[in-house]
Amino acid sequence: MVIFLQNLVNALQWGSFYALIALGYSMVYSILMLFNFAHGDIFMVGAYIGFGVSVGLIGLAHSGLLPMPHWLILVLTILVSMFLTSFVGMIVERVGYRPLRNAPRASAAITGLMIGIILETGNLILLGARRVSFPSLIETATYDVGGVILTNKKIMIVGVSLLLSLALHQFVRRTKWGMAMRAMAFDSVVVPLMGVPLNTMAALTFAIGSALAAAAGILFGVAYPVLDPYMGIVFGWKAFVAAILGGRGSILGATLAGFLLGFTEIFVAMVFPSTLRDLIAYSIILLILTFRPHGFFGEPYSARLRL
Amino acid sequence: MPVLEVRKMSHNFGGLRAVNGYHLEIDAGQIRGLIGPNGAGKTTIFNLISGVYAPAEGEVSLNGRKVNGLPPHRIAAMGISRTFQNLLLWRHMTVVEHVKMAHYSRIRYGLAGAFFGTRKRHREEAEIEEKALGLLEMMGIRHLAGQVVLNLPYGAQRRVEMARALATEPRVLLLDEPTAGMNPEELVRIMEIIRRAHDELGLAILLIEHRLKVVMELCERIQTLNFGEVIAEGTPEEIRNDPKVIDAYLGKESLI
Numbered sequence: 001m002v003i004f005l006q007n008l009v010n011a012l013q014w015g016s017f018y019a020l021i022a023l024g025y026s027m028v029y030s031i032l033m034l035f036n037f038a039h040g041d042i043f044m045v046g047a048y049i050g051f052g053v054s055v056g057l058i059g060l061a062h063s064g065l066l067p068m069p070h071w072l073i074l075v076l077t078i079l080v081s082m083f084l085t086s087f088v089g090m091i092v093e094r095v096g097y098r099p100l101r102n103a104p105r106a107s108a109a110i111t112g113l114m115i116g117i118i119l120e121t122g123n124l125i126l127l128g129a130r131r132v133s134f135p136s137l138i139e140t141a142t143y144d145v146g147g148v149i150l151t152n153k154k155i156m157i158v159g160v161s162l163l164l165s166l167a168l169h170q171f172v173r174r175t176k177w178g179m180a181m182r183a184m185a186f187d188s189v190v191v192p193l194m195g196v197p198l199n200t201m202a203a204l205t206f207a208i209g210s211a212l213a214a215a216a217g218i219l220f221g222v223a224y225p226v227l228d229p230y231m232g233i234v235f236g237w238k239a240f241v242a243a244i245l246g247g248r249g250s251i252l253g254a255t256l257a258g259f260l261l262g263f264t265e266i267f268v269a270m271v272f273p274s275t276l277r278d279l280i281a282y283s284i285i286l287l288i289l290t291f292r293p294h295g296f297f298g299e300p301y302s303a304r305l306r307l
Numbered sequence: 308m309p310v311l312e313v314r315k316m317s318h319n320f321g322g323l324r325a326v327n328g329y330h331l332e333i334d335a336g337q338i339r340g341l342i343g344p345n346g347a348g349k350t351t352i353f354n355l356i357s358g359v360y361a362p363a364e365g366e367v368s369l370n371g372r373k374v375n376g377l378p379p380h381r382i383a384a385m386g387i388s389r390t391f392q393n394l395l396l397w398r399h400m401t402v403v404e405h406v407k408m409a410h411y412s413r414i415r416y417g418l419a420g421a422f423f424g425t426r427k428r429h430r431e432e433a434e435i436e437e438k439a440l441g442l443l444e445m446m447g448i449r450h451l452a453g454q455v456v457l458n459l460p461y462g463a464q465r466r467v468e469m470a471r472a473l474a475t476e477p478r479v480l481l482l483d484e485p486t487a488g489m490n491p492e493e494l495v496r497i498m499e500i501i502r503r504a505h506d507e508l509g510l511a512i513l514l515i516e517h518r519l520k521v522v523m524e525l526c527e528r529i530q531t532l533n534f535g536e537v538i539a540e541g542t543p544e545e546i547r548n549d550p551k552v553i554d555a556y557l558g559k560e561s562l563i
Binding site: 176177179180183185189191193194195196197 | 357383399410
């Protein structure tokens, strides 16, 4: 039982990363009908921006110019990096995807993969072929709850990712942009005719998705403080699976599926040799998709409106 | 000066001349009819005026300002609104959300307001809610405000679409077969609603309609379109007796 609970805690943390990244995939797909295959690399870029921002802030704090406690540095790092990374997302949309709005879907997919490669190799050129270690901003405190080990980092990671999912949910439910996003999940013809600028919505969607990916990147850096330029690839693909599993455009779906993916991986590794982890975990996912091809909360393709 | 003026508008799809030299002038408070057989180019004219496509030739102007070539959301914000032949609703959103969504271009609060729930935003949201409910009242569907449109009967969905079109606060309203698929009872209601929209809001309305009885009753002037060209234009009386119209259109259906 203790082992089970311990794994549950670990799975929650692991799933948090997937959930946050999956949200970006899912929102972009819902609104523009394309998968941004560079999204995993935006997660990587976000982690690196977080690295830069936190190193800068630590320097600032230690030089005595702007003394502040480390927890504040972490909060600022998350906020500033989310803000900066949202611009990376908007640039990717503007340069990579907007010119292809009416091109065949395959062109957008190829573009996404290319942008991913550009971001990875750009990082290599900029920082060289080495790993960087994310500064440790908070001391790890461990709590023993009936044999289950919790750490303050784990609690924070799960808490922040749930908080962000909830904030996004509120944004989509309650604001005019959120409403426009939900409407655009049904069509992209009527929505502009009701006065909504398509390009603004596309940019905003990319900005939000990228900001969430940046948050995931920093949280990842807090938990596993080694960053490398290719860290986004596997995470990106797995979060992509979570987005599909959650159903197109569903915030709740993407969040749940992200956690489910975390659970599946961790629990498979608990029972089977860890080399078989992905094989078994993704076979299970494949099985689920066989029975629910449009995911937990998704709708079939044909549901989209045509003029 | 006419509210909406279209001059020599033409458009091609590949080698097909879908619309050829279309001409229109509507003043505020006029209802114009647009009839013609299937494929004559009626909906294409709507798509060209509302900016779904930019016309290949010609000019569309609203209150004397050129609008052709602008993106559709700008044209909508300037005051041209429309409905759709095949009811393009956002099926999982509620009735009131449809109407609020269409207020989009009138909402002024910024992203900061969205995130921090400023007073300005709350005030604006309240105003929009009130306006939306007012429109639903006018359409006689206020009691359905919280319902998801997917579950509504067809006639009610038509009225949601009409409310959404009016929520953009247009000067010109383009109605694409508003009575399609309606039973006689719903038909009477929707005609009454079109009249009210016209009388109370003083809109210029361009109406595509297959039921000639409806067009003849509502419109002051009617254009008949065939193969992308206006073949006849005039009062309902003149249209009814025009041999070209009877040939192209009435001849095969003889609905009058």
